[in-house]
Amino acid sequence: MLDVDAVTEILREAAEAAVLPRFRSLSEGEVTEKAPGELVTVADREAEELIGARLRDVVAAPVVGEEAASDDPGLLRALYGEPVAWLVDPVDGTRNFVRGDTRFAVMAALVRHGETVAAWILRPTEDRVYVAERGSGTWRDGVRVRREPAPADPARLHGSAATRFLAPAAKRRVEEAATRFASMGSGSHCVGVDYPLLFEGGQDFLLFHRTLPWDHAPGSLMLTEAGGVCLRPDGGEYRPGDDAVGLLCASDDECWKTARSLLVG
Incomplete structure (x- = not known):
């Protein structure tokens, strides 16, 4: 044990x-x-x-x-x-x-x-x-x-997107989508702060491009165990040993789909 x-x-x-x-x-x-x-x-x-x-x-x-x-x-x-x-x-x-x-x-x-x-x-x-x-x-x-579901209306959602490593076209899409949400920042530059903000209700979604395992293995498990969703932008499962890029985390399934449609397309 x-x-x-x-x-x-x-x-x-x-x-x-x-x-x-x-x-x-x-x-x-x-x-x-x-x-x-x-x-x-x-x-x-x-x-x-x-x-x-x-x-x-x-x-x-x-x-x-x-x-x-x-x-x-x-x-x-x-x-x-x-x-x-x-x-x-x-x-x-x-x-x-x-x-x-x-x-x-x-x-x-x-x-x-x-x-x-x-x-x-x-x-x-x-x-x-x-x-x-x-x-x-x-x-x-x-x-x-335990994380409660977020509002359905994107204009009531709060989140952050780490855009430093995004390709220019993807970065432009994220920046354009920001106006559709209640607020969207760039995060705290510490995932050990950002993930708890999400699963404790301070934010509704997080978007990352670089997903180094020591950064995201702890918070992703905590989010899903609290009732949230943490998936690759294509809907694939996150595993800390893989070499894929991109991770979209959200309070619940509907919020994840809403954030994906606006941030990723």
């Missing part, structure tokens, strides 16, 4: 040891670019090492961490080549973290046979934790979260 609380405690302790002491205290040499426009800090690397080492004691399985996979993309094969694998995002929203913005998270997920079966999102500055297990619902600090 999976010890869910043990994983929660691992994330909390790593945040206390490696992340929070650096928040608003990073020196210039502690922030670098791992790719153009992609920041990494000493907090990311240290937290990932701490979390990965201890997760193997909970379930003995390979650990696919964001920073390790950045250095060695071959690690991603574990998500479909191994029966069980861990995913770790040690600081989701690194750019926010570097700026001193509290919208960052520490996340983990457990993948079995290519499907996410358990997920954790910790918001360290608020000591707030979300947990989900497949078939057992989504929970915030021990209270179950």
Whole structure:
């Protein structure tokens, strides 16, 4: 039986040891670019090492961490080549973290046979934790979260679309569709914030193009376990080990269809 609380405690302790002491205290040499426009800090690397080492004691399985996979993309094969694998995002929203913005998270997920079966999102500055297990619902600090259906009228819907990696034509379509909704922004630049906003009712849909597994495995499971929908724009199932692009998440089936018709066509 999976010890869910043990994983929660691992994330909390790593945040206390490696992340929070650096928040608003990073020196210039502690922030670098791992790719153009992609920041990494000493907090990311240290937290990932701490979390990965201890997760193997909970379930003995390979650990696919964001920073390790950045250095060695071959690690991603574990998500479909191994029966069980861990995913770790040690600081989701690194750019926010570097700026001193509290919208960052520490996340983990457990993948079995290519499907996410358990997920954790910790918001360290608020000591707030979300947990989900497949078939057992989504929970915030021990209270179950259920997403209610959104309004049918698109003019009453609120959402966000991450357009940075969209092709020009797709980006234009999304920008033109924005006027049809009550509001549509670009998100918080931290999926550990955006997914909870969706399944707790603060937004009604989310559109992504790039779907890195450590970003989307935790939130997608939480959304579906709370009653929402998370599918590829063509209606296909999301699996963290595949190499497809695009993900549309919504409060319910009808909202997903409405958002897709306007944002994707």
